[in-house]
Amino acid sequence: MDEITDFTGPGRLLRVSDGSGTPVLISHGTFSTAATCLPLAQKIGAGRPTYIIEWRGRDIGAGRVQHLDYTGLGDGEMAQAIAYVAQRHGAVHLVAHSGGGLAMAMALARHDLRARVRSLCVMGAQATRFYDGPWRFRMTMLALAQIGRRRGYWPVRLINIGPCNEASGIMDEWLGWNRTGVIGDTHGPLSPRLAAQKLPTLVLAGGGDRLIAPVAGCRDFAQMFGPQAQLELCGTATGYPEDFNHARLIRSRAAAQTLWPRIGKWLSEQDANIDPPRPSAYAIGQTGDTV
Numbered sequence: 001m002d003e004i005t006d007f008t009g010p011g012r013l014l015r016v017s018d019g020s021g022t023p024v025l026i027s028h029g030t031f032s033t034a035a036t037c038l039p040l041a042q043k044i045g046a047g048r049p050t051y052i053i054e055w056r057g058r059d060i061g062a063g064r065v066q067h068l069d070y071t072g073l074g075d076g077e078m079a080q081a082i083a084y085v086a087q088r089h090g091a092v093h094l095v096a097h098s099g100g101g102l103a104m105a106m107a108l109a110r111h112d113l114r115a116r117v118r119s120l121c122v123m124g125a126q127a128t129r130f131y132d133g134p135w136r137f138r139m140t141m142l143a144l145a146q147i148g149r150r151r152g153y154w155p156v157r158l159i160n161i162g163p164c165n166e167a168s169g170i171m172d173e174w175l176g177w178n179r180t181g182v183i184g185d186t187h188g189p190l191s192p193r194l195a196a197q198k199l200p201t202l203v204l205a206g207g208g209d210r211l212i213a214p215v216a217g218c219r220d221f222a223q224m225f226g227p228q229a230q231l232e233l234c235g236t237a238t239g240y241p242e243d244f245n246h247a248r249l250i251r252s253r254a255a256a257q258t259l260w261p262r263i264g265k266w267l268s269e270q271d272a273n274i275d276p277p278r279p280s281a282y283a284i285g286q287t288g289d290t291v
Helices: 034-044 070-089 099-110 135-151 168-180 191-195 215-223 253-271
Strands: 012-017 024-027 050-054 092-097 117-123 201-206 230-234
Touching: 012 034, 012 070, 024 034, 024 070, 024 099, 034 050, 034 092, 034 253, 050 070, 070 092, 070 099, 070 168, 092 099, 092 253, 099 117, 099 168, 099 191, 099 215, 117 253, 135 168, 201 215, 201 253, 215 230
Parallel strands: 024 050, 024 092, 092 117, 117 201, 201 230
Antiparallel strands: 012 050
């Protein structure tokens, strides 16, 4: 990866590959870094200009607290990285894991970026169903929130879900959305603004992700983008080799062999203006969990 030295936005923009195809911009999620996305970027980036946006605050810790939330990520890292890549290569495909998808949704809702974006593919993003999770998990996360508010960051060593600490502002905003069931900003819910853009959107839900981004929450996220958005379950019921949990969507050999090629196919279909069929058994409008 090469850091883009003339990128003036917050965070770091890194180039993984060059090419003449439609560009791709990839974002990691919370508690993660650009290195988390590198294997995915290398898998789907052949023949394309491929970039990773790394959020600021990846070195957050004692004495290095940064006040950051999803609104700041959307206005900063995401909107400015999209503009940078699109200006140089044309309309860009967006690919994200977890919180990266939430940050990209925020950027799209708050800024006039539709002409610069070709499609959006998100793995395991939700912010409405945390309180549906197991009692013990919820209590652990809420206890961590109290620690985070005192320190200004959530210490990853207490939950062991990634390589770095995370800003408490990001996590508090996520918990707040889950509490109300509405993902929004000071202008109201994001969903009307996102649906109006009619952006080709694919949301991939891990069949074994029952804590961070359960299928029902991923469905809620997909519905914000309107009826043209697609939700796909990534599990044995739909032909995948395993029921992917949250982390294994972005870090596993099984994902590299089966799930990431699905993302590459999606990008190619959007380049060719093909509307791939939805898996009818897991259509967005279906009620209830599918696992």
